[in-house]
Amino acid sequence: MSTYALQSVFAPASVAVVGASPRERSLGRLVLQQLREGGFAGPVALVNPHYRDIDGMAAAPRLDALGFAPELVVIAAPPQDVAAVAQAAVDAGARAAIVLTRGMGAGAGSHNEALQAVARAHGLRIVGPNCLGVIAPHASLFASFAAHRPLAGDLALVSQSGAVAAGVLEWARPRGIGFSAVVALGDAIDVDFADLLDYFAVDRHTRAILLYLEHVRDARKFLSAARAAARGKPVVVVKPGRHVRAPVDAQTHIARLATPDAAYDAAFRRAGLLRVHALDELFAAAETLSHLGNVPGKRLALLTNGAGTGMLALDRLVDLGGVPASLSQQTTEALDRACPRGWSHGNPVDMLGDADGERYFAGLQALLADRDNDAVLAMHVPTALSQPQDTADAVVRALQAQAGGGARKPTLAVWMGGDAQALSTLNDAGVPTYATEAEAVRGFMYLVRHREAQQALMETPPSLPQDFVVDGAAAQAVVADALANGEEWLQPGAVARLFAAYGIAFVPSLPARDADEAARIAAPLLEAGGAVAVKLLSPDVMHKSDVDGVRLNLGSADAVREAAEDIVRRARARRPGARIDGVLVQPMVQRPKAREVIAGIADDAVFGPVIVFGRGGTAVEVIDDKALALPPLDLRLAKELVGRTRVSRILKAYRDVPAADEDALALVLVKLAQLAADIPALRELDINPLLVDADGVVALDARVAVAPSRQLHRGRGHPRFAILPYPKEWERNITLADGREAFVRPVRPEDDAMFRAFFARVSAEDLRLRFFRAVRDFSHDFIARLVQLDYARSMALVAIDTASGEMLGAVRLLADANFDRGEYGIMVRSDLKGAGIGWQLMEAMIEVAHWLGLNLIEGQVLRENSTMLSMCRHLGFDVVPDPDDAMVMLVALPVGKGK
Numbered sequence: 001m002s003t004y005a006l007q008s009v010f011a012p013a014s015v016a017v018v019g020a021s022p023r024e025r026s027l028g029r030l031v032l033q034q035l036r037e038g039g040f041a042g043p044v045a046l047v048n049p050h051y052r053d054i055d056g057m058a059a060a061p062r063l064d065a066l067g068f069a070p071e072l073v074v075i076a077a078p079p080q081d082v083a084a085v086a087q088a089a090v091d092a093g094a095r096a097a098i099v100l101t102r103g104m105g106a107g108a109g110s111h112n113e114a115l116q117a118v119a120r121a122h123g124l125r126i127v128g129p130n131c132l133g134v135i136a137p138h139a140s141l142f143a144s145f146a147a148h149r150p151l152a153g154d155l156a157l158v159s160q161s162g163a164v165a166a167g168v169l170e171w172a173r174p175r176g177i178g179f180s181a182v183v184a185l186g187d188a189i190d191v192d193f194a195d196l197l198d199y200f201a202v203d204r205h206t207r208a209i210l211l212y213l214e215h216v217r218d219a220r221k222f223l224s225a226a227r228a229a230a231r232g233k234p235v236v237v238v239k240p241g242r243h244v245r246a247p248v249d250a251q252t253h254i255a256r257l258a259t260p261d262a263a264y265d266a267a268f269r270r271a272g273l274l275r276v277h278a279l280d281e282l283f284a285a286a287e288t289l290s291h292l293g294n295v296p297g298k299r300l301a302l303l304t305n306g307a308g309t310g311m312l313a314l315d316r317l318v319d320l321g322g323v324p325a326s327l328s329q330q331t332t333e334a335l336d337r338a339c340p341r342g343w344s345h346g347n348p349v350d351m352l353g354d355a356d357g358e359r360y361f362a363g364l365q366a367l368l369a370d371r372d373n374d375a376v377l378a379m380h381v382p383t384a385l386s387q388p389q390d391t392a393d394a395v396v397r398a399l400q401a402q403a404g405g406g407a408r409k410p411t412l413a414v415w416m417g418g419d420a421q422a423l424s425t426l427n428d429a430g431v432p433t434y435a436t437e438a439e440a441v442r443g444f445m446y447l448v449r450h451r452e453a454q455q456a457l458m459e460t461p462p463s464l465p466q467d468f469v470v471d472g473a474a475a476q477a478v479v480a481d482a483l484a485n486g487e488e489w490l491q492p493g494a495v496a497r498l499f500a501a502y503g504i505a506f507v508p509s510l511p512a513r514d515a516d517e518a519a520r521i522a523a524p525l526l527e528a529g530g531a532v533a534v535k536l537l538s539p540d541v542m543h544k545s546d547v548d549g550v551r552l553n554l555g556s557a558d559a560v561r562e563a564a565e566d567i568v569r570r571a572r573a574r575r576p577g578a579r580i581d582g583v584l585v586q587p588m589v590q591r592p593k594a595r596e597v598i599a600g601i602a603d604d605a606v607f608g609p610v611i612v613f614g615r616g617g618t619a620v621e622v623i624d625d626k627a628l629a630l631p632p633l634d635l636r637l638a639k640e641l642v643g644r645t646r647v648s649r650i651l652k653a654y655r656d657v658p659a660a661d662e663d664a665l666a667l668v669l670v671k672l673a674q675l676a677a678d679i680p681a682l683r684e685l686d687i688n689p690l691l692v693d694a695d696g697v698v699a700l701d702a703r704v705a706v707a708p709s710r711q712l713h714r715g716r717g718h719p720r721f722a723i724l725p726y727p728k729e730w731e732r733n734i735t736l737a738d739g740r741e742a743f744v745r746p747v748r749p750e751d752d753a754m755f756r757a758f759f760a761r762v763s764a765e766d767l768r769l770r771f772f773r774a775v776r777d778f779s780h781d782f783i784a785r786l787v788q789l790d791y792a793r794s795m796a797l798v799a800i801d802t803a804s805g806e807m808l809g810a811v812r813l814l815a816d817a818n819f820d821r822g823e824y825g826i827m828v829r830s831d832l833k834g835a836g837i838g839w840q841l842m843e844a845m846i847e848v849a850h851w852l853g854l855n856l857i858e859g860q861v862l863r864e865n866s867t868m869l870s871m872c873r874h875l876g877f878d879v880v881p882d883p884d885d886a887m888v889m890l891v892a893l894p895v896g897k898g899k
Helices: 026-036 079-092 111-122 163-177 194-200 218-232 253-257 259-271 279-289 305-317 328-337 357-369 386-405 420-428 437-458 472-484 492-501 515-527 559-572 634-642 646-651 662-678 750-760 763-769 780-788 836-850 866-874
Strands: 016-019 042-045 057-060 072-075 098-099 125-127 134-138 143-144 151-159 180-185 209-211 235-238 273-277 301-304 374-381 409-416 509-511 533-536 550-554 582-587 595-604 607-614 627-630 682-693 696-699 700-705 730-736 743-747 794-801 808-817 821-828 857-863 878-882 885-894
Touching: 016 026, 016 151, 026 042, 026 072, 026 143, 026 682, 072 079, 079 098, 111 125, 125 328, 143 357, 151 163, 151 194, 163 180, 163 209, 163 279, 194 209, 194 218, 194 533, 209 279, 218 235, 218 259, 218 437, 235 279, 253 607, 253 682, 259 273, 259 607, 259 627, 273 279, 273 437, 279 437, 301 305, 301 357, 305 374, 305 437, 357 374, 357 386, 374 386, 374 437, 386 409, 386 420, 409 420, 409 437, 409 627, 409 866, 437 515, 437 780, 472 492, 472 662, 472 700, 492 700, 509 515, 515 533, 515 559, 515 582, 533 559, 550 559, 559 582, 595 646, 595 662, 607 646, 607 662, 634 646, 634 662, 662 682, 696 808, 743 836, 750 780, 750 794, 750 808, 763 821, 794 836, 808 836, 821 836, 836 857, 836 866, 857 866, 866 878, 866 885
Parallel strands: 016 042, 016 072, 042 057, 072 098, 098 125, 151 180, 151 209, 209 235, 235 273, 301 374, 374 409, 821 857
Antiparallel strands: 134 143, 134 180, 509 582, 533 550, 533 582, 595 607, 595 682, 607 627, 682 696, 682 700, 730 743, 743 794, 794 808, 808 821, 857 885, 878 885
């Protein structure tokens, strides 16, 4: 349901409380008291059939006896009564309910199941059960039993824990930090994180969203909403359980490296969320985000009256990836005039221990005017000569002076000793304050990381190579054969065929049943002048080195025979119950300057397939140098994945070792992601080692697990991907009215250049008709929003001339958060009107609306755009004037079931 009826949760016209009693610790009574004292403007009613009044407030026996329809109902009834109360709320006209009741149970036959049945049948939105309640300060709604009412502000807090939500409120209150809303989800049988992310993403009172998250139930829904919200506002998340290990039955290195928290971290990163690791960090993020906007870069200048604290701050800045700002010559000269001779003449700017307000004013003015920094941290250390309030006043005066000349540079403050009056002065002026220099630097870096996440969301990836062609049918046949034979792990020959279908270089592995056959297989390889490796062949031994099952650099048939016998003998002794099928013979790969890495696919219980990359070799789990990413991947995401590992440093050139081919490595990761998308039955893929050097990439050893595809996610597209991959099923060929052939496909992120070339061939008048205004320049951000799609909630199809490769036109459809309506837009190249492109694209768009499960397609068309209006009428759209704009017509086409 997403945002449906959530306005009734956060801004209801009326509220009824069911279940309050005279007991001192009655949750209903506490919430009733909070509602009455919180200043809620609408009617607040009490329902309890056992009492005539509570705390002087009359009680109605039933919801239908109130005399008005309550928009929001707060339920604090016993578990066995909750579903009946919810049904009564529906009958009385309520649109939403907050259920405080604990102990509702889970699963078949539980009270929660009964409550869900009522909610789903009637569209009643449920927050909870077992929750702290909802607080919406801008609506004066305090439907919660939290200890204190928060100030009204612009931070939305969504928590799976009522205790955490209450703790954040208590921390924020003395610091003057306010909230647009506070929600504790509890059991979350209906309203969940995704719903609230969609809601707060467009809420005018919310500037940033804070999440305390323990687990995600619907990965695709969550990530789709998170990506949409993070494009417009900072979203900060804290999640416990960082050291939970991989499942105990994990058999490969890849599966053990892909811990649950690493998968969550990859998901947060992909969605553009800012992750912190503890509540104090969440508090620091809240402090920063509640006062400051975007920061243009990561260069920080420090102003202090104590050199030691400044140096500690710079150390922490570098630790976290920030950059100490340099001082321009103009700034140095200004500081020379303002400070005594002994000032530091560098960053940190130490104005000495006797610095007074006037010195702080002049110093901060100089740094605020310096273009060589992106933000300023002002620090004050109490001394016998310092004046905390005087210096705080000076900081505020300097900021006010700068604000008069334009945008205010982000400024943070640390007033050690915690002078209450000085801190109040700074906070009232919108300056975030921190107890220590480390917290302040961390707060600054939150701003930096948010900006970087926003940039990453808008970056355009490079195009894939022209020869990026995979044989999906061949790969699927390999897996289908294995499944038909009841195999859980692909045989070496099948692995080789699978990799060949995706162009992944793989050293041939030739199976031998015994030592004599191994010697015969090795003979031609040895005659060619090379050496061979012999490895154990067993479906029950995942890691050959565990049983000493590898011999390298064998130069003769006798050596091969002896090695094979020894390997089999040792394996049977160490793993007496294992199936031993013989050995594998491989030609030795002589690449002395290659680096060993590991790459593969793991299956996460929440997010489905994840791509894993890191340092390879036998000690891979001990070193634990890895990074994860959610597929699908493009080349930019693949390179970013590599760059998050320590092994990436030795991929560069050093001493006499040339740089490795990182482009080839990134391409392998993209291919693995494509493989995961094409074959849902693939469960696990482990390449270790994967050799990479200046000549490219080659896999030396690999294991691939398969199993019948199971539904991890019920919905459109790939059944197990948390992020819907490129929907290849929408590719098609069309013939235009002039006989030319065109290829229609979904838009991809790398289409940036193609769109720019297209817009260059669209007239200014057609651009005005499409965008309702004159368009002279197309920024990178504008194009990025057109080509970077979340296929789970939107689709854009582009028509490309088959002969020339030029873009002819495009249509897009964006679903609302409730998947009820979709807004469309279409544009055809100006010199191709009348060729039938627009008509065929519109028909395809209507098919997409059915695929997305929408009920209505709608759009706005300028009244003067007669061509578009005529086409809409012929396609069955209703066309009516816009009551709010005489220049616009509204077009709508029902496409729901049966249409």
